[in-house]
Amino acid sequence: MKRSFFAVAAFSLLALSAHAQQASGNLMGNAQPGDTVEVTGNGTGWHREVAVQESGKWMIRQVPLGEYTVVVKHADGTAEKAKGAAVRAGSTARVK
Template sequence: MNSAIRNHLKRLALGATLALGVTAGAQAQQASGNIMGEAVAGDTVVVHNPAIGFHREISVEKDGKYNLRRVPIGIYEVTVKHADGSQTVPTKQIRVQSGTTARVQ
């Protein structure tokens, strides 16, 4: 094998290694988990993380359960509101960890 081919193969191997490293780093930055709990059907659950500006609202299903998927890791404030807008329970804090489901009690 001549030196030109060997150098080309080395560059290809280096490029592939760098590309895999960038992909792994990007996946680590997208770490997320889930939040689930129970409330009255028709209520709205508000999930907020002021540290990162994350805010999401979800309606409680007919069975009284809610489940938020792919929530970035961190500490969240969870508030449940009745359909008429009144707060039903005090705001709770919950920690979301990568690859797990945090249950609101």
């Protein structure tokens, strides 16, 4: 009985510690309402587009770790110069 208890306890600890490790982070920034933000992973093909909120803020959650190129596209069809961003585990990178 003791062995079963300790085996279950050890397995539970391993499962919790594995769950605590994060393999993603977030990206956020500001732009003009009506703009679209395009994020592309450098060399990974990961891609997301989000609309900028009325407040001028945007955020993309659960972005895989790595280096990204961020482009803000305006409603008139023009685009800002591409910016780089690095996503680290469990953190939010602000794109300026």
